[in-house]
Amino acid sequence: MTDVEPLAVTPALEAHALSLVREGSRVLDDVSFTVAPGEIYALLGGNGAGKSTTLLTFLGFLSPSGGSVQVNGREVGADVAAARGAIAYLPEAATLYGHLDAYENLAYFLDLAGRRVDRAALEAALDQVALPPEARGRRMQTYSKGMRQKTAIALALLRDTPILLLDEPTSGLDPVAIDEFHAMVKALAAAGRTVLMVTHDVYGACQVADRVGLLRGGRLVGSFEAGPQGRIDTETVHAAFAARGAS
Amino acid sequence: MSLVFRIAREEWRLWSRSRVVVIAALTIAVLVGVTSLLTARGVADQAANRTARQAEAEAAFFAQPDRHPHRMVHYGHYAFRTPPPLAVFDPGVDAVTGQSIFLEGHRQNTAMFADARSGADLGGFAALTPASLYQLLVPLLLIVLGHGIVLRERESGTLAVHLAQGQSGLTLMLGKALALAGVGGLLLLPVAALALAAIAGGEAPLAAVLLVGGYALYLAVWALFVLAVSLWLDRRSVALGMLVFAWLVTSLVVPRIAIDAASAAVEAPGKIESDLAMLSRQRAIGDGHNAADPAFEALRKQVLDQYGKQDVAQLPINWRGVVADYSEKKLTALMNEIAEDRMTREAAQSRVVTAFGIVSPALALGAASRALAGTDLATHHRFLRESEVLRYDFVQALNNLHARALTYADDAARSSDPEAEARTRVSAKAWSLLASFRFVPDPASARAARAVQPLGLLVFWLAVLCCAVVVGARRLRP
Numbered sequence A: 001m002t003d004v005e006p007l008a009v010t011p012a013l014e015a016h017a018l019s020l021v022r023e024g025s026r027v028l029d030d031v032s033f034t035v036a037p038g039e040i041y042a043l044l045g046g047n048g049a050g051k052s053t054t055l056l057t058f059l060g061f062l063s064p065s066g067g068s069v070q071v072n073g074r075e076v077g078a079d080v081a082a083a084r085g086a087i088a089y090l091p092e093a094a095t096l097y098g099h100l101d102a103y104e105n106l107a108y109f110l111d112l113a114g115r116r117v118d119r120a121a122l123e124a125a126l127d128q129v130a131l132p133p134e135a136r137g138r139r140m141q142t143y144s145k146g147m148r149q150k151t152a153i154a155l156a157l158l159r160d161t162p163i164l165l166l167d168e169p170t171s172g173l174d175p176v177a178i179d180e181f182h183a184m185v186k187a188l189a190a191a192g193r194t195v196l197m198v199t200h201d202v203y204g205a206c207q208v209a210d211r212v213g214l215l216r217g218g219r220l221v222g223s224f225e226a227g228p229q230g231r232i233d234t235e236t237v238h239a240a241f242a243a244r245g246a247s
Numbered sequence B: 001m002s003l004v005f006r007i008a009r010e011e012w013r014l015w016s017r018s019r020v021v022v023i024a025a026l027t028i029a030v031l032v033g034v035t036s037l038l039t040a041r042g043v044a045d046q047a048a049n050r051t052a053r054q055a056e057a058e059a060a061f062f063a064q065p066d067r068h069p070h071r072m073v074h075y076g077h078y079a080f081r082t083p084p085p086l087a088v089f090d091p092g093v094d095a096v097t098g099q100s101i102f103l104e105g106h107r108q109n110t111a112m113f114a115d116a117r118s119g120a121d122l123g124g125f126a127a128l129t130p131a132s133l134y135q136l137l138v139p140l141l142l143i144v145l146g147h148g149i150v151l152r153e154r155e156s157g158t159l160a161v162h163l164a165q166g167q168s169g170l171t172l173m174l175g176k177a178l179a180l181a182g183v184g185g186l187l188l189l190p191v192a193a194l195a196l197a198a199i200a201g202g203e204a205p206l207a208a209v210l211l212v213g214g215y216a217l218y219l220a221v222w223a224l225f226v227l228a229v230s231l232w233l234d235r236r237s238v239a240l241g242m243l244v245f246a247w248l249v250t251s252l253v254v255p256r257i258a259i260d261a262a263s264a265a266v267e268a269p270g271k272i273e274s275d276l277a278m279l280s281r282q283r284a285i286g287d288g289h290n291a292a293d294p295a296f297e298a299l300r301k302q303v304l305d306q307y308g309k310q311d312v313a314q315l316p317i318n319w320r321g322v323v324a325d326y327s328e329k330k331l332t333a334l335m336n337e338i339a340e341d342r343m344t345r346e347a348a349q350s351r352v353v354t355a356f357g358i359v360s361p362a363l364a365l366g367a368a369s370r371a372l373a374g375t376d377l378a379t380h381h382r383f384l385r386e387s388e389v390l391r392y393d394f395v396q397a398l399n400n401l402h403a404r405a406l407t408y409a410d411d412a413a414r415s416s417d418p419e420a421e422a423r424t425r426v427s428a429k430a431w432s433l434l435a436s437f438r439f440v441p442d443p444a445s446a447r448a449a450r451a452v453q454p455l456g457l458l459v460f461w462l463a464v465l466c467c468a469v470v471v472g473a474r475r476l477r478p
């Protein structure tokens, strides 16, 4: 199924008839969707559906076997550096460096990315993700999963890129942390950032996303957007997700 | 460049915060330190000791009273091989071959006084030389430190973040390589210190610098291998297992196989067989102590003809001395032939072992290290040849004295006539015919020439591994 909605502006992210063969097996098959600037798009799917693969394709780590992927209207393969420069990526289960504290972690990644930020900017970003101040000077190996995730998000924020790719950002977080996280993602989108996040969590996806794409076996088998009540209907999506064997 | 340095610095910070790494590094540092000190002390003792013993042996020879020259032939003399300054780092074959020889008439003795005694002195530490520590243990430290250098980041997802930030795989790998190089450089400090001490002790700078360079090359090969494995494999435990396996094979198994292959490829007759062959040919030469031995019949005719005499008693020279001189010459030619044959075989075996350096950097480095330190087999062989020349010269000088300074009549009557016996004693002044002997190492250029091939093998490995790392870095994916 493809997005038919005509877009006035250049999409921040666009997959067009994307297919990908990995070690002989077809992992993505004719996947098309777009994410507009400032939009939150959730890619929902079970294990092995091809969600992480889709993100890696936008980053240019995997090249499409067919179709195309574009970032800000430019073919990723034509200018990988531009695509990566526009995107902050949060990998699945990112743990950053356990032997460094939050400041050291952020400073190191930003140094390598060529961004100079001062201590105040680091504090501001950590405030934004609500990492407890007393934890910031501790080595990250002592952090809980939620604290690690928050630090990783702070890094993505500090990169100050227009696009965020988040791979299962809420898996392993407690419900309160998930709510906090969703609130933050919404605030970011409101400030103009484009978010493409990947998740198994039907409820969370419906809560946070403007649109939800359902991926199964490498094919985009459903696309949902908010109804008149302003919310994507969780029941409908859940039913589609659970309908194994359909298409 | 500053990025590369920043990446390396982060790696150093990680290691400095890891207890395992700090303990492993301290253990190696203490081992290297203790071993260097003990070896240095041992070798310095030996050097002083052997130089003193050489002088003592000469003084003892010169101090012999007036005697029959042939008794001096059997009194004998010692030749000592003083260890070169770099033996402090790599005693090489010294411990096995022995470093002194008893020189006497009619025999080529084997070298003796191997290090077994000094090993007992130092509580067994002497067998662990700085060279063997570097060849064996330091790669293990690099494995412990470096097997996860890329995989750790792959498994924690930080690699994905870096690459997604647009970092190039090559820059990351350069940083990691620099981090390992820093450790290697630190580990080389003791070698450099010992090399400097050797230079201060009279060693040629070329040899000392090449020695340090050889070890640097070896550590670089291991560091790049560790990096390449961490880069190409996708699980840390597998990488560690594979590295340890490679270490076992190249450092312990291949050297063992190389020695077996060398003895299989180059047949060397055992001592008993060669002694028996020697005895039968020696019998044909005749016993130099018995001037009436039929083996000297032809010589007798020839000498009598030369002087136009009918009987040996009429000769102007002492026939017994002539026989002693002649049989020593023949015997020495035979002994040299056998010794050269043995040394040729040993050298061929050593070449086979070194050729295995193509699959074992430890073997290649060992060969280069011994050659540069002047403690290799070639040096030992030169010592054997030079001490043989010393032996032959003084024995023949004594035989010459025997032939010219003693009359045949006195010599023949000396066991029954005390006056004749007194006349066969030569003045002790004559013992100064013994040349003074000081074994010196080969010039640095000759040692360097012998080290070129094994060092070339290390350079080959370095090039192969560089390619593996560069190719892997270019296709690095999260």
Ligand SMILES: Nc1ncnc2c1ncn2[C@@H]1O[C@H](COP(=O)(O)OP(=O)(O)OP(=O)(O)O)[C@@H](O)[C@H]1O
Pocket: A022, A023, A027, A045, A046, A047, A048, A049, A050, A051, A052, A053, A054, A092, A200
């Ligand atoms: N490195 C790889 N090489 C070959 N095939 C792979 C590789 N990684 C994943 N795949 C395959 O690609 C398909 C999609 O994998 P992907 O990781 O994108 O799934 P996912 O939707 O992210 O699943 P999950 O929810 O478990 O993270 C799977 O069938 C998987 O087996």
Ligand SMILES: [Mg+2]
Pocket: A051, A052, A053, A092, A167
């Ligand atoms: Mg995934």
